[in-house]
Amino acid sequence: MKNLLLCVMLCVISSCSSPEDELAENGGHSFLLSVQGRVDDDGNRLPIAEQELDQAIRAVEGRLGDMGFAKVLVTREDVGRFRVMVPGVDAEEAARISAILGKPSSLGLHGVSPRNDETNAGGVTLAQRVHDGDEIVPGFRASTLKGKDADGIDCETPILISRRKALGVEDIANASLSPHQPDAVDITLSASGTDKMIAFTQNMRPSLDRIAIVLDGEVITAPVIMQAPLGKNFIISGLDKPGEAKSLAISLMHPLDNPLKVKEVRRIQPAGK
Structure with a gap:
């Protein structure tokens, strides 16, 4: 009984240790992060507001918490910068943390032009012609869809997508790993996001019309819809890395309103070493 009580006491003491205590005992890594100001219509970068810094800190704490690092120490530096210290992480974990902290994860769903694959007399698609600057289609812009050809070699294909984003990351209620596909994320939309999705897809033609999913400025997939309208759930697949x-x-789940740059990653040695 005494041994059991001692074990419980040790567990409680361990769980109550502060990030400072764990850094002193085990060391860890420090990350200096810089919040990037937004750009106005004239291309000028705006100064960082206090609430933008607060939002970035909340997003970073949320991302680290979901990665299993609940105990972190955050200190504000000069304007627009803050430092995050994570106890007990090695160099490999620090590299993984650094990659995810700087990931903007801006998401947009855009309609693909039904004329995307129309060809001219020379056999060149409309998407290719717009991409090359030979034609303009009002309301649409040319992007590229990354994929693999029949031989499994990486390739890029021009795709004509709507300039207007139909849904974004602000419309997501939940994002989680798909239990059925290891390279996919299951997305559940909020109530307002569901309404947007229904309005966006209700006039689409199943087995014909496509939706482009744009992540951080890149079209990662553009599937043909199989039913219309679509509802609150969809899947982002093809994430094979x-x-x-x-x-x-x-x-x-923890989007950044402003871009974030990792300016420095530094090893923290345990106290006395």
């Missing part, structure tokens, strides 16, 4: 799906799910 190790840890990419988990990283995306965490980032989408």
